[in-house]
Amino acid sequence: MAHQPLDDLELETLEDFLESDQVHEECQNFVMAHGFLTALSICPVLTAEEKWLPVIFEETPKFDNEKQEKQILQYLSRLFIDIQIELESEEGFMVPCELEMGSSPEELSELQEWATGFMEGVFMTESHWFESEKEEVVAELLLPIMVASDLFDDEEVVQIRQSEKLTNSCIAQIPEVVTDLFLVLRTEPEKRPFPKAQPKAQGNKNKKKSGKKN
Numbered sequence: 001m002a003h004q005p006l007d008d009l010e011l012e013t014l015e016d017f018l019e020s021d022q023v024h025e026e027c028q029n030f031v032m033a034h035g036f037l038t039a040l041s042i043c044p045v046l047t048a049e050e051k052w053l054p055v056i057f058e059e060t061p062k063f064d065n066e067k068q069e070k071q072i073l074q075y076l077s078r079l080f081i082d083i084q085i086e087l088e089s090e091e092g093f094m095v096p097c098e099l100e101m102g103s104s105p106e107e108l109s110e111l112q113e114w115a116t117g118f119m120e121g122v123f124m125t126e127s128h129w130f131e132s133e134k135e136e137v138v139a140e141l142l143l144p145i146m147v148a149s150d151l152f153d154d155e156e157v158v159q160i161r162q163s164e165k166l167t168n169s170c171i172a173q174i175p176e177v178v179t180d181l182f183l184v185l186r187t188e189p190e191k192r193p194f195p196k197a198q199p200k201a202q203g204n205k206n207k208k209k210s211g212k213k214n
Helices: 008-018 030-042 049-057 066-089 110-124 135-148 155-161 164-171 174-186
Strands: none
Touching: 008 030, 008 066, 030 049, 030 066, 030 110, 030 174, 049 066, 049 110, 066 174, 110 135, 135 155, 135 164, 135 174, 155 164
16 A cells, blocks of 8 residues: 555644643654654664654553554654655755744744754664764754754854854754755765855764753
């Protein structure tokens, strides 16, 4: 049977479930899960569903019945495939939220949640992202997502986030760098992009401050 992309109603059902009382308080919401699965889709080594599902849920949800359980698990599996297909099309990646930061440190924007989920996927499969000949390019491309997430306190990330202009310049590049990361890690050398000049894109790229949104 041919793959069927999730339609609007199915996406809404999945989004509502991930925000419901049926899941653990630290369950990823839809935007975080999308970011997480995007990173796993870019990783050159496939992560099995039985490994990534528990990360999304934190603990097994309280499903109403077997029908609902089957439906939600199927929607997540199809979302994973939808993201892979979008990346493989190389037609421009769409982040499922506005490219903007939160107005206060206490309240993360959807982009910050998406970036947090993405980086959690990177941490989960880190050894496959930072092979010796690709490490510098990958770290440079990850910088805009690092800036958008709430996980890093590297000096260069902090400096960028202190400037609204630099921050907005960085996060505007996220859709493009997602595609570029896919090209670097998943395609032949002749299709790989040259690394882009990022503001202050040097230093320790793997310093993690926290792993879940509050």
